[in-house]
Amino acid sequence: MKFTNYDWAQAILLYGLNAGTHKIALFKTLANFYTKKQSIVSWQDLSEQYFKIYNDRLKNNPRPQQSNPFRRSVQETIFYKLQNNRIDYDQAISEIGKDGFNDVIPRFQAFGKDKETLKNYFYEYDFGKKLILKDNLFDIPEKQMNSLFKEAEMKHNMLEGAYLIKRDNFKLENDIRNIYLIKGYDRTDLSNQRDFLLAYQSNICFLCGEELFGDETAPVEHLIQRDLLNHDEEWNLTVSHSLCNSSKLDSLVGPHYIEKLFCRNENIIGSSHPWKAKIIASLGSTKSLRRKNLMKHYENAKQVYGRNYWMGDKKYNREKDLFFKRFLTVLNNGTK
């Protein structure tokens, strides 16, 4: 099967790695020299044209140019140095020429893992000096080149959008973690809270809803991951069969468990146990405040752990969960 130069150019565009926007920017740079019908491109011209793409773009709508939320691309770093007047425009161009092409020029003419088929196909280069564009590029009909340019533009927008979502989520996760870390304190032995907690769970395993009497190995665990909350406050501690607990692993539980946690906490509040004050201090003085705050923690956990909930035993059914049938629960939470 014979492919056209248009096909190959498209393969470069579409099958490129998506870790950064370099390849797309280089494609747009080459398209510019195609339009000018300029086959020998000095490193200076190349750098100018390439940087212009980033400069125009980041000035109007600054969005991340690579997937790794920890880092800025070389192009972004240079752009922001220019913005902050640490360098002038000529210096920016010269830095692009020096550091901006190390990966993209040698790697551009490839698709997927195939680095051989298109080697030197659209250009050859003398690194740091010049780029020589070949007829394979100029032979692409103008109409097709225009359509490739549009595809490149679309892909650039799409990648920026994806990176932005990634960066914002990462920032949010970090903010959430930091807030909890500041409030946190060291882990303590939780097993001495087992009897207390079990009483307010009416001796029912929190996870499966079946009876749990006298099991000295039943672990006291954090329902919402301790990694997030970084504290051992009672409102988040539950007791369950060790088997149930190991099946949950470190997953985030589904929403019905949070509802159950809310009811369990109301059992403690309603009973006027001395530790009632601790839960009020952590979650709030009224029932609606406590629900709101519990949900806030849960929403934060979802941001960090995603929504792949652990839903418990497939057969779990609130109607059959003994916890909801016990007097203590009905008294403090009413029937539903």
Ligand SMILES: [Zn+2]
């Ligand atoms: Zn269980």
